[in-house]
Amino acid sequence: MTGRLLIGEYNSRMPSAEDIYIHCDKLDDLPAVNRDNWLWESAWLCEHLKPNAKVLQVGSCEGSRIVNVMQERPDLNIIGIEIDPVLHAMAIEHFKKTGTDARSIRGDITNPGDIKELGHFDYCLCLNNTLGYIPDEEAAITQMKKLAGRTIVSVYGEKFTDNVAREYCAALTLDVETIIDDVIHVKNFGTIKRYRKKSVKQWNGKMTETPLGYLCVMKW
Numbered sequence: 001m002t003g004r005l006l007i008g009e010y011n012s013r014m015p016s017a018e019d020i021y022i023h024c025d026k027l028d029d030l031p032a033v034n035r036d037n038w039l040w041e042s043a044w045l046c047e048h049l050k051p052n053a054k055v056l057q058v059g060s061c062e063g064s065r066i067v068n069v070m071q072e073r074p075d076l077n078i079i080g081i082e083i084d085p086v087l088h089a090m091a092i093e094h095f096k097k098t099g100t101d102a103r104s105i106r107g108d109i110t111n112p113g114d115i116k117e118l119g120h121f122d123y124c125l126c127l128n129n130t131l132g133y134i135p136d137e138e139a140a141i142t143q144m145k146k147l148a149g150r151t152i153v154s155v156y157g158e159k160f161t162d163n164v165a166r167e168y169c170a171a172l173t174l175d176v177e178t179i180i181d182d183v184i185h186v187k188n189f190g191t192i193k194r195y196r197k198k199s200v201k202q203w204n205g206k207m208t209e210t211p212l213g214y215l216c217v218m219k220w
Helices: 017-025 032-048 064-072 085-098 137-147 162-171 197-201
Strands: 054-058 077-082 103-106 121-126 148-156 176-180 183-186 190-193 206-209 213-219
Touching: 032 064, 032 148, 032 162, 032 213, 054 137, 064 077, 064 085, 077 085, 085 103, 121 137, 137 148, 162 176, 162 183, 197 206, 197 213
Parallel strands: 054 077, 054 121, 077 103, 121 148
Antiparallel strands: 148 213, 176 183, 183 190, 206 213
16 A cells, blocks of 8 residues: 555544544644644744745645645645545635635655646655655655655654654544554554654755654755
8 A cells, every 4th residue: 555544444444534634733632742843844844945936745634734834935836735535625625714825636645647747846845754654655755856856854753752652642543552663553543653863864865853853855
């Protein structure tokens, strides 16, 4: 299976993607450190993205991140790509309700057929440890590099401790079964990965520490 885990494809009794991923952007429901990390990412983007940039966000969920950033940076041209059809539809409605001049498309970043017509972007974003939910991480990074002059990936690192991981998963209505090394096994879901500094360094980008891990800018 490629792309971010699409909840419910393994077992019809599993929670839907809407049940899980929508909580990632509900800041009032998140543990403080996760909320701080989310807001730090947005502030960094607003400060560092060049004027009038064309931006693709991978795993854009229901569009909360795009709305948040474009409230401060309406000059940006942002498209979100989302694998789940319900979240994709919610994003379209969210943009309409907030008057946000953005687009959501349904697609899988690891599937070249889904992205071949998108064109080229100034930036490709993969935020809030979204990469840690994607089974084929290498394919995701490869495709993002092809799509943009700069790929910006923000992941959870060593500061995303076992206790923080359990608290965060609980906020997403998920139950952690086991944590083995840096792979968090979640009941009726799959796995979530966290990243060591040495692993992020292998992406050969410019690294910045975040409240929970690392932001890496890869230039091509």
